[in-house]
Amino acid sequence: MSPPGAAVKSARERVQIVSAYNELGSYRAAAKLCGTTHKTVRRVVQRQRAGGIAPPRTKRAKNTDAVADLVAERVRASDGRISAKRLLPVARAAGYAGSARNLRRLVADAKAAHRLKRRVYRPWLPAPGGHLVIDWTPAGGLQMFGAVLAWCRYRFVRFAADQRRATTLRLIAECLEEIGGVPGVVLSDRMAGLRANQVAGLVVPHPDYVRFAAHYGFRPDFCREADPESKGVVEHLMGYAQRDLVVPVGRFADPEQANAAARSWCAEVNAALHSEIAAIPAERLVAEAEHLRPLPELRAASAAGVARKVDRLACVRLGSARYSVPCALVGAQVLVAAEDGQIVIRHQGQEVARHRLVAPGEVAICDEHYGGPRLGPARGPRPRTSAERAFCALGEPAERFLVAAAAAGTQRLPSEIAAILGLEAAFGRDLVVGALARALRFGRYRAADVRAILAAGAGVAEIAAPGTPLQLELPAAPARPLAAYAPWSRP
Numbered sequence: 423m424s425p426p427g428a429a430v431k432s433a434r435e436r437v438q439i440v441s442a443y444n445e446l447g448s449y450r451a452a453a454k455l456c457g458t459t460h461k462t463v464r465r466v467v468q469r470q471r472a473g474g475i476a477p478p479r480t481k482r483a484k485n486t487d488a489v490a491d492l493v494a495e496r497v498r499a500s501d502g503r504i505s506a507k508r509l510l511p512v513a514r515a516a517g518y519a520g521s522a523r524n525l526r527r528l529v530a531d532a533k534a535a536h537r538l539k540r541r542v543y544r545p546w547l548p549a550p551g552g553h554l555v556i557d558w559t560p561a562g563g564l565q566m567f568g569a570v571l572a573w574c575r576y577r578f579v580r581f582a583a584d585q586r587r588a589t590t591l592r593l594i595a596e597c598l599e600e601i602g603g604v605p606g607v608v609l610s611d612r613m614a615g616l617r618a619n620q621v622a623g624l625v626v627p628h629p630d631y632v633r634f635a636a637h638y639g640f641r642p643d644f645c646r647e648a649d650p651e652s653k654g655v656v657e658h659l660m661g662y663a664q665r666d667l668v669v670p671v672g673r674f675a676d677p678e679q680a681n682a683a684a685r686s687w688c689a690e691v692n693a694a695l696h697s698e699i700a701a702i703p704a705e706r707l708v709a710e711a712e713h714l715r716p717l718p719e720l721r722a723a724s725a726a727g728v729a730r731k732v733d734r735l736a737c738v739r740l741g742s743a744r745y746s747v748p749c750a751l752v753g754a755q756v757l758v759a760a761e762d763g764q765i766v767i768r769h770q771g772q773e774v775a776r777h778r779l780v781a782p783g784e785v786a787i788c789d790e791h792y793g794g795p796r797l798g799p800a801r802g803p804r805p806r807t808s809a810e811r812a813f814c815a816l817g818e819p820a821e822r823f824l825v826a827a828a829a830a831g832t833q834r835l836p837s838e839i840a841a842i843l844g845l846e847a848a849f850g851r852d853l854v855v856g857a858l859a860r861a862l863r864f865g866r867y868r869a870a871d872v873r874a875i876l877a878a879g880a881g882v883a884e885i886a887a888p889g890t891p892l893q894l895e896l897p898a899a900p901a902r903p904l905a906a907y908a909p910w911s912r913p
Contacts, residue, residue, distance in 0.1 A: 439466045485520035486528040489513045493525075497532040502540070505529070543651070548572035551713030554605045554640075555656040556594065558585045558613065562668045564680055568659045569597045574706035575655075575696045576601060579663050579688055581680035583763050583779070587615035591634050595721050598638060601707060603714025608635070609643045609653055616642070623647070639715050663687070676763055730758050736791055740765060742782035746791045747775045801825070813839045816851065819859040827867035841869035849876045 439462070442452035449460040449467075456463070486493075492513065496504055506529040510522055518525065553572040558565055565585050569578040578597045582589045590613065598604055610616060612625055619626040625644040627635070635642045645652040667687045674680035692704040699706065730738040736749040740758045745765050747756060757768045760779060765786070767775040777786035789795045803824050805811040813820055827835055846854045857875040861867065 436466050436470070439463055440470050443467050484524070486518070486524050489516050489518045489525075490528060490532075492516055493528055494532045494535070497529065497536050502533045502536045541651075546572075546655075549713075550574075550710045551603070551605050551715075553607045553609050554597070554601075555609045555653045556590075556597075557611065557653065557656045557660055558590075559660045559664070561664055562671060562674045562680060564674055564677060566660065566663060566668070567593045568656055568663060569594070570656045570659050571601055571605065571703075571707065571710065572655055574701075574703050574710045575699055576692055576703045576707045576710075577659050577688055579659070579667065579684045581674065581677050581684060583677055584760050585613070585615060586760065587628060587630060588759055589761070590615050591630070594634075595638075598717060599721075601711075601714070602717070603711055604638045604640050604717060605714060607641050607643050609645065611645045611650070611653065612647060617644070637718060639718075662691075666691075728758055729755055731755055737785070738767065743780045744785040745775065745777045745780075746785075746787045748791045749793070807836075809836065809840050809843060812843055816846075816855050816858070819855050819862065823858045823862045823867070826862055826865075830865070830867055832867045835867075838867070838869045842872050845869070845873060845876060 435456075439452060439456050439458070442455045443449065443463055446452050446455065449463045453460040453463045493509060496509055496512065506522070506526040509529060510525055513525055550573045554569055555572055556567070556569045558567055560566070562581070564581045564583060567580045567582060567585075567590070570576070571578075578600060580593050580596065582593065594608065612620075616628055616631045617625045618628040623646070627642050627644075631642055650657050663684075667683065671683065674683070692707075693702060695701070696703055728740070730740065732738055732747055732751045732754050734752055735744075735746075736752055737744040737746050738756060738758055739745075740760070745758070745767065747767055747769075751769060751774065754769060756774065759766050759768070763779050765775075765777045765779055766773060767777075775788065775791065777788070780786050803810070803814055803821055805814045813824065824835075824839070827838070832838065842854065842858070845857075849857075853876055854872070857872045860875050861872050866872075
């Protein structure tokens with residue numbers, strides 16, 4: 423007989439239960455005889471009386487049904503790595519009022535269902551000369567570029583200030599020159615600098631990247647979106663370089679220091695035994711070099727930077743900052759590129775300016791671009807009337823007199839100028855100019871003051887050269903005893 427509580431599965435067991443009930447007339451007595459429960463005996467007897475048709479069984483509702491879809495989605499998004507402990511607050515916020523134990527059961531069932539649908543992986547078997555896999559990642563305050571030649575596992579790491587297209591192409595070219603050949607495919611993720619568009623999930627490479635690939639003779643390839651597993655060989659390199667190269671240093675001072683450290687590190691790891699291939703990558707590269715295409719004679723000439731038009735201030739803008747160029751290029755198109763912490767500006771293939779990288783909103787100026795250092799603002803007089811032109815024609819002393827008189831707030835200055843011009847007929851041009859210079863030294867800007875200086879004639883001391891400090895001989899004060907200055911004394 424079945425153990426207590428077990429479901430009745432065979433027709434023979436059902437016949438025995440019905441016979442025991444008919445003989446004993448009691449559900450509990452029949453259950454004790456058949457080794458089951460009285461509820462099972464009652465259910466079997468009622469089914470037999472109803473003609474052997476089992477009543478439909480309804481599924482009991484669970485308190486986890488309300489969050490079942492939420493849990494399944496979180497498990498799928500985390501690839502089955504999220505725990506029930508982290509999901510409990512989310513489920514509570516969604517209205518779950520059950521116990522943590524029930525939620526753990528739901529999460530376990532969701533993870534089991536996810537494992538049945540999970541992606542199946544298999545080892546990648548690269549061919550010699552087949553793939554070069556590249557990637558970018560931030561590291562040590564800079565941007566780290568990594569590349570792995572898939573078959574021989576030769577590793578290449580460099581640092582730069584940005585991940586722009588020109589920088590990426592320059593580092594790919596440097597990597598190809600280091601390995602001494604060109605593989606058939608360069609595989610990358612969907613880098614913004616290398617793609618121009620996406621159509622139906624397919625990447626359209628940028629025209630500069632297409633020309634670069636055609637120059638070297640490789641085929642550009644791109645991973646699917648959000649699929650880092652397809653380039654796991656370089657993903658592993660980036661993590662390894664972070665732990666073994668960047669973390670011990672902490673933060674690099676500049677790209678030059680970082681690249682010097684990267685070259686030493688690459689030479690070290692490429693000369694060590696690789697656990698995956700059980701070989702030394704530098705030695706295996708010698709064998710793979712026979713399957714690589716030869717390098718072209720010249721490096722590809724790519725457009726290094728972004729196009730900018732020089733504004734009327736002889737500046738270009740990049741990253742919300744201004745950088746000066748020679749003023750002769752106002753209105754011209756130039757290429758602006760950020761290279762190793764510096765801004766390089768080129769015109770028709772020639773470098774015309776180089777600045778340090780400045781923060782957004784700041785300005786980098788080179789005085790040579792404007793013909794010399796900055797001059798002070800010119801605030802000289804600009805005569806408009808005939809009287810103003812005649813007064814300024816007296817020479818520099820008259821112009822300086824006019825500027826100083828205006829700054830002092832002299833009232834009715836036009837009439838004063840006209841009166842001073844009238845003195846030229848009586849005293850001559852030279853004497854009037856000398857009187858203006860003397861009046862300027864003493865801060866006297868009225869026509870009457872100039873007339874008084876002219877009337878004094880020979881009694882006026884000789885005028886010193888402009889800029890000479892004035893020395894006046896004052897009469898000596900009579901000597902007084904010290905007690906005369908006491909506050910209680912009377913004069």
